[in-house]
Amino acid sequence: MMRLATKEKPVTLAVVGAVLALTTAYPLIRLLLAGFFTPTEGFTLAPLLQVVFQKATWTVLYNTVVVSLAATAISSILGITLAWLVVKSDLPCKSVINIATLLFLFLPPYVQGLAWLQLWGPVGWFNQLASFIAGKKIVLWNVYGLDGTILLLGLLHYPFVYMTTATALGKIPPEVEEVAFTYGVSRSRVVRRVTLPLALPGIAAGSILAFVSSVGNFGIPALVALPAGKILLTTYIFQQVVGFSSISFARVSLLATLGAMLAITGMMVQNLFLKHQHFTVLTKETAPLCYSLGRVRIPLAVFLYSFLACATIAPLIAMFLNSLLPAYGVPLSLETITLKNYRFILADLNATRRAIATSFILAGGTTLITIPLSFVVARGIAEKRSKFYLWADRLGTIAYTVPGTVLALAVILAWVDPWIPLPIYGSIVMILLAYIARFFTLAARNLTAGFAQLNPSYTEVARVLGIRPWQCLWKISLPLLRPNIQNAALLVFITALTELTVSSLLWISGSETIGVTIYNLEAAGYTTYSTAFATLVVLFFGVFFLLLKRTRLQTFLPGR
Amino acid sequence: MANVFKYGKKALMAALLLILIVVTSACSSKAPAQGENNNPGMGNSNSFGKMVLYTSQPQDDVTKLLDGFKAKYPGVDVQVFRSGTEEVISRFTMEAQGGKPQADVLYLADAPTFQRLKDQGFLEAYTSPELNEINPDFVDPDHMYAGTKLIATGIVYNTSAPKPEATWQFLLSEQAKNKVVMPSPFYSGAAAFNLSVLTREGFAGWNFFEKLKANGVQIVKGNGDVKKMVASGEKPYGILINFEALKAKKQGSPVDFVYPREGLPVITEPVAIVKGAPHLEMARKFVDFVLSKEGQQLAAKIGFYMPVRKDVPPPKGYPPLSEIKFLQRDPKELALVREDDKKKFADLFNLPK
Numbered sequence: 001m002m003r004l005a006t007k008e009k010p011v012t013l014a015v016v017g018a019v020l021a022l023t024t025a026y027p028l029i030r031l032l033l034a035g036f037f038t039p040t041e042g043f044t045l046a047p048l049l050q051v052v053f054q055k056a057t058w059t060v061l062y063n064t065v066v067v068s069l070a071a072t073a074i075s076s077i078l079g080i081t082l083a084w085l086v087v088k089s090d091l092p093c094k095s096v097i098n099i100a101t102l103l104f105l106f107l108p109p110y111v112q113g114l115a116w117l118q119l120w121g122p123v124g125w126f127n128q129l130a131s132f133i134a135g136k137k138i139v140l141w142n143v144y145g146l147d148g149t150i151l152l153l154g155l156l157h158y159p160f161v162y163m164t165t166a167t168a169l170g171k172i173p174p175e176v177e178e179v180a181f182t183y184g185v186s187r188s189r190v191v192r193r194v195t196l197p198l199a200l201p202g203i204a205a206g207s208i209l210a211f212v213s214s215v216g217n218f219g220i221p222a223l224v225a226l227p228a229g230k231i232l233l234t235t236y237i238f239q240q241v242v243g244f245s246s247i248s249f250a251r252v253s254l255l256a257t258l259g260a261m262l263a264i265t266g267m268m269v270q271n272l273f274l275k276h277q278h279f280t281v282l283t284k285e286t287a288p289l290c291y292s293l294g295r296v297r298i299p300l301a302v303f304l305y306s307f308l309a310c311a312t313i314a315p316l317i318a319m320f321l322n323s324l325l326p327a328y329g330v331p332l333s334l335e336t337i338t339l340k341n342y343r344f345i346l347a348d349l350n351a352t353r354r355a356i357a358t359s360f361i362l363a364g365g366t367t368l369i370t371i372p373l374s375f376v377v378a379r380g381i382a383e384k385r386s387k388f389y390l391w392a393d394r395l396g397t398i399a400y401t402v403p404g405t406v407l408a409l410a411v412i413l414a415w416v417d418p419w420i421p422l423p424i425y426g427s428i429v430m431i432l433l434a435y436i437a438r439f440f441t442l443a444a445r446n447l448t449a450g451f452a453q454l455n456p457s458y459t460e461v462a463r464v465l466g467i468r469p470w471q472c473l474w475k476i477s478l479p480l481l482r483p484n485i486q487n488a489a490l491l492v493f494i495t496a497l498t499e500l501t502v503s504s505l506l507w508i509s510g511s512e513t514i515g516v517t518i519y520n521l522e523a524a525g526y527t528t529y530s531t532a533f534a535t536l537v538v539l540f541f542g543v544f545f546l547l548l549k550r551t552r553l554q555t556f557l558p559g560r
Numbered sequence: 561m562a563n564v565f566k567y568g569k570k571a572l573m574a575a576l577l578l579i580l581i582v583v584t585s586a587c588s589s590k591a592p593a594q595g596e597n598n599n600p601g602m603g604n605s606n607s608f609g610k611m612v613l614y615t616s617q618p619q620d621d622v623t624k625l626l627d628g629f630k631a632k633y634p635g636v637d638v639q640v641f642r643s644g645t646e647e648v649i650s651r652f653t654m655e656a657q658g659g660k661p662q663a664d665v666l667y668l669a670d671a672p673t674f675q676r677l678k679d680q681g682f683l684e685a686y687t688s689p690e691l692n693e694i695n696p697d698f699v700d701p702d703h704m705y706a707g708t709k710l711i712a713t714g715i716v717y718n719t720s721a722p723k724p725e726a727t728w729q730f731l732l733s734e735q736a737k738n739k740v741v742m743p744s745p746f747y748s749g750a751a752a753f754n755l756s757v758l759t760r761e762g763f764a765g766w767n768f769f770e771k772l773k774a775n776g777v778q779i780v781k782g783n784g785d786v787k788k789m790v791a792s793g794e795k796p797y798g799i800l801i802n803f804e805a806l807k808a809k810k811q812g813s814p815v816d817f818v819y820p821r822e823g824l825p826v827i828t829e830p831v832a833i834v835k836g837a838p839h840l841e842m843a844r845k846f847v848d849f850v851l852s853k854e855g856q857q858l859a860a861k862i863g864f865y866m867p868v869r870k871d872v873p874p875p876k877g878y879p880p881l882s883e884i885k886f887l888q889r890d891p892k893e894l895a896l897v898r899e900d901d902k903k904k905f906a907d908l909f910n911l912p913k
């Protein structure tokens with residue numbers, strides 16, 4: 001395609017480059033160097049040789065690849081199906097799916113993991129029910145093992161695929177599919193040959209996000225795979241962190257690099273799929289073509305909604321019921337129910353409020369910075385074919401793929417003895433920088449998907465007509481990309497809000513986050529307190545979003 | 561419905577505005593909260609300045625302990641970093657290796673961990689006057705660190721299961737087959753400590769862990785997970801620190817604890833001053849306070865800990881000190897063998913090391 005040479009303003013390039021260098025590149029370089037320089041021995045290749053020649057490294061890596069790919073398959077199938085049903089079918093009560101997806105995003109992984117143990121553990125509710133029906137103790141299935149890990153990771157990350165796919169599907173103009181129908185092409189063929197390929201940028205973005213999230217997830221493998229004797233990359237890395245010796249940190253660095261290479265490979269594979277671009281005409285007001293589901297409409301809805309209810313409401317209920325118990329393991333009955341956990345949490349309202357405020361500041365700040373940042377990067381890749389931005393985008397994924405503990409250690413390493421004399425060590429700014437690095441890719445995936453669907457000829461025409469670049473941005477790019485920007489903002493905001501692993505290493509008095517508060521209660525053995533706190537947090541945001549809806553600031557809930 | 565996530569341009573602007581408002585209001589509500597910590601000290605003749613504490617004590621216990629400390633030294637501003645033992649140690653090590661340790665006082669983990677920090681030259685010796693009242697077994701001979709409490713590892717059980725015999729051998733019996741859970745030495749420092757101690761005792765040795773494996777023991781991440789699994793009845797028996805078990809029992813969980821007669825490995829959660837601590841005076845006062853009769857009584861009361869001092873009785877629920885046999889080893893030896901023991905354990909249980 002003919003394209004007009006558009007040059008990025010050097011100022012933009014410098015600002016974006018500087019921010020990414022400071023937040024992402026600099027700590028990661030310090031981390032990588034730590035793999036070759038140990039405090040006791042100076043430059044050494046010993047850790048590298050150890051990692052490469054240890055069989056365990058490759059077993060663990062193999063397990064991680066298999067688990068992550070399988071989990072991504074589950075996330076993708078679930079996410080694409082749900083997105084297609086919501087956008088392109090006449091399924092009743094579609095908003096249930098949106099609410100369920102939001103709940104999934106809201107419940108922090110550590111809460112979900114615990115709830116799943118309660119539901120599907122060897123003495124979980126389902127196995128107790130089965131035992132009750134069978135009249136003897138049986139275990140139908142239990143969540144421990146790689147199968148449970150795959151299932152949980154798959155479920156945990158489907159919202160990524162759902163959100164990006166739904167957005168991409170919503171942008172496909174009805175005319176395209178109608179034309180195909182007038183040629184007498186069958187419905188399934190239209191879906192396979194027209195609809196899905198057109199939505200590919202969205203699907204690919206969501207799937208890659210699900211993949212890198214699975215590679216980098218620590219909580220689920222620690223909770224579910226470890227008790228079955230299975231170690232994945234993140235849990236393996238944590239073992240090395242606990243080793244404490246100087247060599248073991250070098251190994252942490254090198255193993256994290258392996259994980260990063262895995263993620264970058266994933267990104268490059270994604271690029272292959274997007275070789276042929278799928279521009280769509282973007283019309284704001286036309287509704288996408290809807291298919292009638294016919295007779296399966298109601299049964300399908302019933303099946304789907306009961307499944308989603310099991311997957312989202314059940315953990316919520318498990319969490320809530322736990323928060324009513326005087327102590328973990330006490331059987332639930334009318335006599336044992338207590339509100340003392342809530343009394344405890346509310347008694348120290350100051351700390352609770354402070355945690356929510358800190359998380360809000362961090363999540364808000366991270367959102368406000370990552371969105372413009374990833375916007376420029378995504379535009380650079382799509383409109384200017386910039387190699388710089390392409391690699392900035394790829395490397396930007398690393399901070400999300402390495403375990404949060406490792407990123408936090410890299411940040412400590414970078415700022416306790418900085419090459420750049422910025423006295424931010426120990427302040428909330430340091431956590432903010434770490435968050436920007438970590439969540440950049442969440443925003444970037446959504447926006448690159450948006451730009452991949454955006455026909456560059458629009459802006460080119462505008463430019464030929466002499467419309468100023470900023471007008472062009474305001475009148476064309478921004479409105480057309482609005483759904484992607486919303487998704488990106490939502491994802492970054494919520495994930496940052498409930499973040500745990502990074503902040504649990506970087507916080508100091510007065511800057512504890514929501515995640516840290518729950519973790520501190522949990523670690524102190526106050527499981528019932530931590531569930532009460534988590535319930536309050538979910539309630540708080542439930543009310544927050546209800547108010548948003550009330551004030552007609554409708555966000556994600558459709559069906560006005 | 562054109563788009564699932566659809567809302568107007570105005571709504572988007574409004575949402576952004578809302579975030580801004582919340583952020584700014586949160587900022588302003590936060591600032592005074594921080595100021596509160598500093599205020600009492602300002603202009604006060606009793607001002608004792610600042611101190612930074614790194615610990616893995618439960619948040620609630622730290623807060624109450626510091627309340628007691630602040631009552632004694634009004635106006636002192638103590639900054640706390642509290643996290644899991646592994647997180648605290650790795651952050652401290654990273655800072656110390658960077659040449660800028662941020663902490664004045666470390667208060668966590670076990671003697672071998674502190675031995676290693678001592679060997680790396682990160683600790684500062686301090687002979688607290690309170691050391692006289694503490695069993696020298698729990699204090700570093702060079703006074704670089706001192707134990708603050710006694711946390712013993714034994715057998716926890718769910719009260720709906722038969723009470724186990726008070727011996728480690730019970731865990732190898734037919735009755736306990738496939739019913740035992742233990743924390744992983746790879747994730748829990750306490751578990752790594754116990755591994756090194758038990759494998760060096762005549763009654764246990766590596767043989768004990770081989771038999772445990774043959775008896776179908778399940779390995780989970782940490783002590784917290786063991787407690788939860790035993791409390792929920794998922795596994796009726798577990799290897800756990802007494803403090804977790806007794807605290808859960810006190811809260812009402814259906815668990816209890818037995819003290820094996822062969823003896824129990826004991827962890828002391830030492831306190832130490834960091835070399836080059838910027839607030840040395842205050843750090844010394846804090847160590848004195850933690851080891852003092854008053855501080856130990858407070859810890860026993862609020863945290864339900866077994867005190868390390870001879871003159872402070874343990875809280876209700878603990879057996880008298882004289883009835884428990886503690887297993888001890890030289891921290892120097894334990895610090896050296898820990899990594900090797902973990903490797904052997906990994907080989908035994910077929911785990912990656």
